[in-house]
Amino acid sequence: MIQRNKEWRNSMRLKLDINNMMEKIIGKNGFTDTELVNMKMQATEAFQFVEDNRGKGMMEWTNLPNNQDAVVKDILSTAKEVRKKFKYFVILGIGGSALGPYALFKALCHLHHNELPASKRKAPKFYVEDNIDPERMNALLDIIEPEKTCFNIITKSGTTSETMAQFLIIYDVLSKLLGDKASENIIATTDSSKGALLKLAQKYQYKTFYIDSGVGGRFSLLSPVGLFPAAVLGLDIKGFLQGAEYLDNTYRKPHLYKNPALLAATLQYMAEKKGKNINVLMPYADGLKYFSDWYAQLWAESLGKNKKLDGSSCSPVGQTPVKALGVTDQHSQVQLYVDGPNDKVITFLTVQDFRSFCLIPRCNLNIAEINFLEGQSLNELIQAEQHATEYALFKVGRQNMTITLPQVNEFTLGELIYFFELQTAYMGALLEIDTYNQPGVEEGKVATFALMGKFGYEDKRHELANIKKDIRYVVE
Ligand code: PA5
Numbered sequence: 001m002i003q004r005n006k007e008w009r010n011s012m013r014l015k016l017d018i019n020n021m022m023e024k025i026i027g028k029n030g031f032t033d034t035e036l037v038n039m040k041m042q043a044t045e046a047f048q049f050v051e052d053n054r055g056k057g058m059m060e061w062t063n064l065p066n067n068q069d070a071v072v073k074d075i076l077s078t079a080k081e082v083r084k085k086f087k088y089f090v091i092l093g094i095g096g097s098a099l100g101p102y103a104l105f106k107a108l109c110h111l112h113h114n115e116l117p118a119s120k121r122k123a124p125k126f127y128v129e130d131n132i133d134p135e136r137m138n139a140l141l142d143i144i145e146p147e148k149t150c151f152n153i154i155t156k157s158g159t160t161s162e163t164m165a166q167f168l169i170i171y172d173v174l175s176k177l178l179g180d181k182a183s184e185n186i187i188a189t190t191d192s193s194k195g196a197l198l199k200l201a202q203k204y205q206y207k208t209f210y211i212d213s214g215v216g217g218r219f220s221l222l223s224p225v226g227l228f229p230a231a232v233l234g235l236d237i238k239g240f241l242q243g244a245e246y247l248d249n250t251y252r253k254p255h256l257y258k259n260p261a262l263l264a265a266t267l268q269y270m271a272e273k274k275g276k277n278i279n280v281l282m283p284y285a286d287g288l289k290y291f292s293d294w295y296a297q298l299w300a301e302s303l304g305k306n307k308k309l310d311g312s313s314c315s316p317v318g319q320t321p322v323k324a325l326g327v328t329d330q331h332s333q334v335q336l337y338v339d340g341p342n343d344k345v346i347t348f349l350t351v352q353d354f355r356s357f358c359l360i361p362r363c364n365l366n367i368a369e370i371n372f373l374e375g376q377s378l379n380e381l382i383q384a385e386q387h388a389t390e391y392a393l394f395k396v397g398r399q400n401m402t403i404t405l406p407q408v409n410e411f412t413l414g415e416l417i418y419f420f421e422l423q424t425a426y427m428g429a430l431l432e433i434d435t436y437n438q439p440g441v442e443e444g445k446v447a448t449f450a451l452m453g454k455f456g457y458e459d460k461r462h463e464l465a466n467i468k469k470d471i472r473y474v475v476e
Pocket residue numbers: 094095096097154155156157158159160163216217218219301438441
């Protein structure tokens with residue numbers, strides 16, 4: 001159990017360094033103090049907009065850090081049973097119903113969790129199936145024993161084609177193997193009031209966790225969507241909620257320099273206005289690699305819009321999120337960040353104390369080119385390389401900022417999740433768009449229904465067939 005007295009919490013506070021966004025540090029490509037001060041009014045309004053909407057409509061995610069005592073109890077006892085009974089745990093879900101749980105798994109479990117012998121694992125083998133590539137489903141069925149597997153079907157809407165197609169395949173497999181007992185291997189996580197999965201859960205009496213209707217997929221990580229799988233993995237789920245609550249309580253202020261999420265959103269907004277259309281998140285920790293996937297969805301789906309909040313058209317907005325991993329992508333993307341078009345803001349995620357230490361031993365090989373490495377550690381090397389990349393960008397005046405996590409644990413991840421959710425909400429308010437809809441995704445969902453022959457989508461099917469007829473530019 002994590003020690004969480006006041007002193008410990010304060011020692012776990014995230015730090016945001018924006019020096020390399022500013023002219024005084026990086027030169028003419030940075031923002032002047034005056035430019036930032038001029039944003040004060042708009043930032044305060046964005047803060048107030050988020051405040052006024054907290055807990056309402058699609059902003060019920062703001063309630064999650066402190067309204068889940070009963071559900072946390074239920075999650076913990078169910079997870080304990082799952083750990084005892086099952087050898088495998090498989091999530092069927094997509095988008096906001098998959099990216100977050102996978103990010104938490106990779107961030108906090110052994111990097112080779114599934115390969116560890118059972119005696120060294122506290123939890124079942126863990127898989128997140130967020131695609132419908134037929135090869136992938138068959139590959140999964142090749143390596144698990146379905147009768148020893150708990151399937152957590154996660155879908156907020158309860159009708160997403162990908163997830164429900166996966167569900168049907170698994171339902172069939174389990175029914176053939178276990179008959180009426182198949183229900184014991186299925187746990188549903190879905191909207192509390194609607195959707196096909198809810199109907200099925202009621203009919204077949206699946207254990208069900210509910211997502212409040214005002215919590216959208218990409219803002220649902222701190223709901224049972226993320227908490228239940230994390231609890232199955234033996235993670236301290238109260239830690240996530242306490243970290244989120246701590247961040248919220250500490251920084252819920254309308255002042256740029258007292259509210260880092262507001263400051264970061266404001267800087268991204270200013271950058272986007274100046275043509276920085278690319279938002280790179282670059283963690284320097286393998287465990288955080290998949291956090292960038294979760295973040296990319298949050299940023300892209302929330303902010304890529306062409307309508308104002310009142311429904312009127314506006315010029316398309318939204319930075320394209322790019323995922324990069326330090327140091328791996330230093331040898332892949334950093335050349336472009338330094339010398340390519342100046343259209344990016346890079347946010348580094350760094351870790352002060354890694355959970356692991358790895359010495360580079362003194363082998364006394366006496367090779368001049370590598371002698372300097374001997375006796376140091378990978379911990380020092382990865383930190384030095386992050387500073388070096390930051391420096392390379394600073395030298396050419398490329399804007400970047402750094403978020404430092406004192407450690408990677410449940411509490412700091414709770415802070416980070418909430419930080420990015422707030423940053424997105426503030427950015428949406430600055431852009432005056434609807435952060436919580438996704439009409440572009442819905443269009444694709446409807447077209448899939450039509451193409452797959454769903455009842456009621458005949459007109460759309462007709463429309464699609466006609467477009468296809470017009471296609472002339474196909475090379476075979
Ligand atoms: O953020 C969102 O709302 C979406 O990305 C959803 O998470 C995604 O489309 C999956 O939807 P659902 O959870 O309803 O299956």
